[in-house]
Amino acid sequence: MNFKRQFREGLLxxxxxxxxxxxxxxxxxxxxxxxxxxxxxLAVTAILTCSNILIAALRNFIPSQIRIAAYITIIAGFVxxxxxxxxxxxxxxxxxxxxxxxxxxxxxxxxxxAEGFASKNTVLASxxxxxxxxxxxxxxxxxxxVIRELLGSGTFGGGLLNGGEGIRLIPSQFPAMQxxxxxGGFLTLGFVIAGSQWLMKHLDIKNKKKEAAK
Amino acid sequence: xxxxTTAKYVLRLALxxxxxxxxxxxxxxxxxAITAPKIAQLNAEKTQQAIxxxxxxxxxxxxxxxxxxxxxxxxVYAGENGYAFEVTPSGFDNTITMMVGVxxxxxxxxxxxxxxxxxxxxxxxxxxxxxxxxxxxxxFVGKSGSVSVTKDGGDVDALTGATITSRAVCxxxxxxxxxxxxxG
Numbered sequence: 323m324n325f326k327r328q329f330r331e332g333l334l335x336x337x338x339x340x341x342x343x344x345x346x347x348x349x350x351x352x353x354x355x356x357x358x359x360x361x362x363x364l365a366v367t368a369i370l371t372c373s374n375i376l377i378a379a380l381r382n383f384i385p386s387q388i389r390i391a392a393y394i395t396i397i398a399g400f401v402x403x404x405x406x407x408x409x410x411x412x413x414x415x416x417x418x419x420x421x422x423x424x425x426x427x428x429x430x431x432x433x434x435x436a437e438g439f440a441s442k443n444t445v446l447a448s449x450x451x452x453x454x455x456x457x458x459x460x461x462x463x464x465x466x467x468v469i470r471e472l473l474g475s476g477t478f479g480g481g482l483l484n485g486g487e488g489i490r491l492i493p494s495q496f497p498a499m500q501x502x503x504x505x506g507g508f509l510t511l512g513f514v515i516a517g518s519q520w521l522m523k524h525l526d527i528k529n530k531k532k533e534a535a536k
Numbered sequence: 537x538x539x540x541t542t543a544k545y546v547l548r549l550a551l552x553x554x555x556x557x558x559x560x561x562x563x564x565x566x567x568x569a570i571t572a573p574k575i576a577q578l579n580a581e582k583t584q585q586a587i588x589x590x591x592x593x594x595x596x597x598x599x600x601x602x603x604x605x606x607x608x609x610x611x612v613y614a615g616e617n618g619y620a621f622e623v624t625p626s627g628f629d630n631t632i633t634m635m636v637g638v639x640x641x642x643x644x645x646x647x648x649x650x651x652x653x654x655x656x657x658x659x660x661x662x663x664x665x666x667x668x669x670x671x672x673x674x675x676f677v678g679k680s681g682s683v684s685v686t687k688d689g690g691d692v693d694a695l696t697g698a699t700i701t702s703r704a705v706c707x708x709x710x711x712x713x714x715x716x717x718x719x720g
Contacts, residue, residue, distance in 0.1 A: 351655065384556075388549050392556050399560035403567045410571035413578055418660065420653040421629060503658070503697050 325450055332454030334525075338431045339462035339511075340518040345431040348422050349463060350507035355480030355488065359467035360460065361415040365408070365423060367456025369400045370432050371449055376400075377440040378448035384441075393436045394427070401427045431459060462514065469510050474501030582650055583622070583635070587613055590637030590646040591620040603718040608711035612719075618645060619719065621712035625704040627652055628659050632704055636676075636712035643680045644709060647673050659701030668695075672702075682710045 338344045345366070352358045376396055377384075384392045405423045408416040416423065426432065435455055440448040471480055476492030483489055500506050588594055595613035602612045610633075611622040618639035624631045632652040637645035649663035661669050675692050676683065683706050684690030687699060694702035 354658075380556075383552070385549055385552060388553050391553060395553075395557050395560050399564060402564055406567050406571040406575070410574040410578070417651070417663070420655070420660065499696050 328447070328450050329454045329457075332451070332456075332458035333461060334458075334518060335522060337458040337462060337518060338434075338455050339459055340515045342431075342434065344434050345429045345459065346511075348425065348429060349466065350504065350511060352419060352422050353463055353466040353470055353507065353510070354474065354502045355418075355471050355482075356464065356467050356478065357415070357480060357482040358418055359463040360482070361412075362419055362422065363456070363460025363463045365404055365419075366426060366429065366431065366459055367453065369397070369404055369426055370435060370456045370459075371452030372400045373397045373432055374435055374440040374448040374452035375445055377436045378443060378445045381441050389437075389441065390433075393433060393441075397432050397436070398427045431455065465514055466507075466510050469514070470501050470506055473498055474503075474506055579651075586635035586648040586650045587620045587637075589648040590635050591615050591618060592645070593617045595620055599719070602715055604711070604715050605718075606707075606711040606714060608708060609715045612715065619716055621715055622650070623708040623711045625708040625711070627654050627704045628698070628700045629653055629655075632662075632701070632708065634705065634708050636709055638712055638716040641680075642713065642716055643678055644676045644713070647676050647705070647709060649673075649705075654698065654701050659695065659698040661695050661698065662701050662705055672705075676705075676709055679709070680713065682713065 332338075334341075336342060339346075339349050348362060348366075352362050373393075373396055377393060380392070380396075401424065404426075405416070408419075408423060435451060439451050443451070468478065471477055471488065472491060474497055475488070476494060476497035477488030477490050480488035498506070501510070591613070593615050595615040597614050599612040599614050599619075602609065608623045608625055609621050610624055613620040613622075618637060621636045621638065622633065623636055624633050626632075630653040632654065633650040634652075635648045635650055637647070639645050652660070652663055654660045654662065662672055663669060672693075672695055683692055685692045685694040685699065685702050685706060687694060688703070690706070692702065692706055
């Protein structure tokens with residue numbers, strides 16, 4: 323397995339949010355402050371990696387007819403564990419993300435990677451895939467959070483820096499409230515996807531030029 | 537792909553799933569056993585803090601024989617300065633548990649949200665310890681009789697994008713005020 327390629331895929335060329343368009347519900351809903359984005363990203367990364375490892379380990383044991391039921395049971399198990407741990411040890415994050423933690427169960431990134439990758443690859447490769455896809459998801463969330471928070475609330479690092487208030491960059495009468503509402507989520511997502519497409523094309527051209535120069 | 541349909545094969549499918557679900561269930565029971573006391577303790581602390589936040593001087597007794605016509609009041613605590621009502625109005629996707637302090641003259645002393653599952657960044661602002669959250673909750677202080685959001689003809693400014701949550705908080709406050717009225 324080519325780990326470097328897996329990392330590149332997770333981050334950019336097969337980014338779960340901007341290219342595979344998976345997990346849209348949580349992406350649109352929670353990206354309103356940096357704290358939410360990082361917390362959700364880490365929670366999904368942890369669950370994705372654990373479920374990928376377990377599903378890869380059991381891939382020859384689970385008959386294909388009942389694989390979806392088995393995967394969902396495993397995923398739901400990990401999600402509930404994370405939910406309980408967050409409630410007990412990081413109540414602020416659990417309060418802030420609310421219902422979106424239990425909803426990770428139906429986050430299609432996790433089932434998608436279980437079905438598309440972990441069920442056909444070794445444990446190690448699946449673990450790396452979980453981490454890389456998780457980082458890609460977190461990165462996309464954080465970018466969206468920073469944009470929406472800046473334009474919608476005029477702050478940076480809400481829930482995390484400056485005692486939860488975030489650092490104010492735009493005076494409070496100017497930010498466009500719509501940016502933290504659903505419409506802002508869709509707009510930002512569109513621009514982030516466009517940006518990642520541009521970046522991929524840009525890197526492609528650069529690579530081709532490099533090869534041509536050789 | 538040829539699918540086997542013999543009884544033995546079907547049994548194997550069922551057994552595999554049974555094993556997986558049993559293992560998951562045992563693991564969850566283990567995690568729950570570790571986290572449940574911690575979560576219960578955190579909730580108890582939160583309730584205590586919420587009461588102290590809305591009722592200066594804290595509470596002495598819990599009243600169990602209160603009259604509640606709204607069905608929203610779950611607990612009533614009495615202190616020397618008034619009462620604290622734990623009310624559970626329906627929010628955007630689940631009930632909101634909140635504490636409402638009412639003084640002996642039937643005026644709201646303050647409100648505090650104990651737990652909720654409102655939308656992050658919108659309804660969740662009602663419970664946040666930010667300036668916007670405090671401004672929203674501060675509007676209720678000193679109110680008596682009944683309250684409602686401006687959209688419904690009242691004078692409470694609803695949270696932007698969270699009218700349902702704001703209405704829920706109002707209905708919680710109203711339930712507490714009505715219950716306080718019954719207590720006399």
